[in-house]
Amino acid sequence: MVRRARKTVVVIVGGSTITRQRTTAAFDATSGRPLWTVEGDVVVAGDDRTGLWTGGSPARLTGIDLRDGRQLWREPVTARVSLEPGPDGVLVLGRGGLVQRRDPRTGAVIRSATPFGDGVSPIASLTVGGSTVLWFVGAAGTGVAALDPETLAVRWQQGHPVDGGGFARCGPYVCVSGYGGVDALDPRTGATVWRAQDTRYVVDLGTNLLVMDSVPGGIGPVRTVEPATGAAVDDLRGWRTGGGAG
Numbered sequence: 001m002v003r004r005a006r007k008t009v010v011v012i013v014g015g016s017t018i019t020r021q022r023t024t025a026a027f028d029a030t031s032g033r034p035l036w037t038v039e040g041d042v043v044v045a046g047d048d049r050t051g052l053w054t055g056g057s058p059a060r061l062t063g064i065d066l067r068d069g070r071q072l073w074r075e076p077v078t079a080r081v082s083l084e085p086g087p088d089g090v091l092v093l094g095r096g097g098l099v100q101r102r103d104p105r106t107g108a109v110i111r112s113a114t115p116f117g118d119g120v121s122p123i124a125s126l127t128v129g130g131s132t133v134l135w136f137v138g139a140a141g142t143g144v145a146a147l148d149p150e151t152l153a154v155r156w157q158q159g160h161p162v163d164g165g166g167f168a169r170c171g172p173y174v175c176v177s178g179y180g181g182v183d184a185l186d187p188r189t190g191a192t193v194w195r196a197q198d199t200r201y202v203v204d205l206g207t208n209l210l211v212m213d214s215v216p217g218g219i220g221p222v223r224t225v226e227p228a229t230g231a232a233v234d235d236l237r238g239w240r241t242g243g244g245a246g
Contacts, residue, residue: 009066011051013041024053026066036069043083045090045104052083052090052104061092063107073107084125084132086149091132093122099152113152116145123162126169131155131187133174135167144176146187156190166201170209171227175202182211184230194230208233 010027024042026035040055044066051064054077061081063072077094084091089110092100097120101111116122120138127133131146144167145157166177173184173193181197196202196211200219203210208224215222221236 009035011042011044011066024051026069035067036064038064038069043085043090046085046087047104050104054081054083061107063104072105075107082122082124084127086127086132088150091125091127091149093125093134095121095123097121099147101149101152111150111152115147115152115154116157124167126167126174126187128169128174128187129172133185133187135162135176144174144185144190146190155188158190164200168202168204170202170204173227175209177201196225196230210236 008029010029013024022041024038040053042051042053044051049066051066054061059077060074061077062074080095082093089101090104092102097114099113099115100109102109120136122134122136125132125134132149133146136143142162143159146155160176161178163177168175170184174187175182175184181195182199182202183192184194186193199211199213201212209227210221211223211225212219213222223235224233
């Protein structure tokens with residue numbers, strides 16, 4: 001995964017899919033000169049100058065300057081967190097249910113809330129169309145909800161299975177895998193705009209969406225669809241990727 005900061009630094013995140021160990025490396029965008037490396041998944045904040053990551057033992061949340069990897073601030077975290085960058089700060093989502101909006105340069109807490117009450121923890125989030133949509137888990141199961149990114153107030157909330165981690169942006173919507181297909185949800189209301197039946201995952205390609213489902217040998221591409229309507233564009237069944245001389 002490549003993330004660019006102010007067109008001066010290229011940040012690349014990669015690692016093993018088996019051990020889930022991630023490494024982040026930064027390079028000068030003009031010369032390609034290596035700048036720094038961190039053992040962890042660095043998230044680029046909305047200011048394009050700051051990176052944030054969690055790691056170490058005990059676990060800590062750290063802010064770094066993307067130009068030179070210099071540590072800006074660091075503090076311990078008591079539970080696993082996920083990070084969602086925004087234009088006015090970064091959302092820190094704790095598995096204990098705590099949601100904070102922080103200044104990425106200083107780590108200062110701008111706003112803090114436990115929007116879902118006790119026993120409900122956010123797993124991941126996406127900011128789409130002015131709403132921050134979260135995948136959460138609680139005693140009653142999994143679901144999705146949207147927060148106002150400024151006030152952290154709940155805009156809407158609903159139960160929904162998230163099969164296989166299928167929770168991703170898809171054009172102007174948020175696509176959630178479950179019930180044997182994928183639902184495209186309006187981030188402002190939670191309403192289902194369209195549904196792709198017999199689908200495992202949807203991947204946003206920019207112009208169209210790539211639909212993944214069962215193919216001989218595993219999971220693979222089956223068709224492309226329009227982001228706005230879910231209407232089929234191209235049938236990809238039988239396509240394979242690979243290389244070789246010939």
